[in-house]
Amino acid sequence: MLKVATHTEIITDSMTLADMILQSEQYHKYKSTKKALQMDFTAEEMIWEFNKLKDKFEEVQRFGKYHPDYANVSKEVREMKRKLDLYDPIASFKKAEKQLEELLNEISLIIAHAVSDKIKVPTGNPFFDSMSCGGGCGAGGSCGCK
Template sequence: MISSMTSFDILEETHQLSQVILSSEVFYHFKECKYKLQHDKEAQTLIKCFVQIKEDYEEVQRFGKYHPNFHETSKKVRELKRELDLHPVISAYKKAETELDQLLIEISRIIANTVSPHIKVPSGNPYFDSIACGGGCGTGGSCGCK
């Protein structure tokens, strides 16, 4: 089928697929959550504070436990990260983002398997991507692939 399609036909099919994704309920929910996140003053303040404390943390990490503020900064980062994760607008956005990511991964998997079952598709999880070697990884077979 692909061999008889022209480049124009493939581009047209791609455009139609992208329009279906853009009109999907998952994408609409993601856009709605993103809008709410961008316009929530409390969430934006938390994000700005987290970015600042994260920069401080990265500076402290250069010296590790020998830095005078290591424990204090590490504790602040963990506390603020937990506060971010528990904020309802931020957690809704993260959930919607994950759902959209899963949709795109599933679409990629369907397209790849249509072409060949040997095409590797990232799962979005680095752990599973590294152990799910389907071959041709360049390690000379040491990972057990063929």
């Protein structure tokens, strides 16, 4: 016979799961890389400069390719984005953030499928999303559902 959990048991189990996540290697790596990034003056300056460029790009974007500075500003934004992506503290943080996100996505998928295989859990990962889609998502079959 199937045992139905009480609200108290569900809350207790949820808190236990949350504690397990907070003790995970992925979470500790995320916290340490985030702290290192926040303390990195160069990264802070690069992010500030990138945000200024993004604002400039948004202003130019209103007119699109017809704006006289469109090509130049677009190039500056792409170059700065690449510079950010290659800067080690930022790259390490992004990698740790992605690993934590993957852990949370896997947990969400396990919990959802414990309830029903028909529950859709958008994870941003095509592998997990294809496992999650039980059909009828409205994407016209492009997600691979039936």
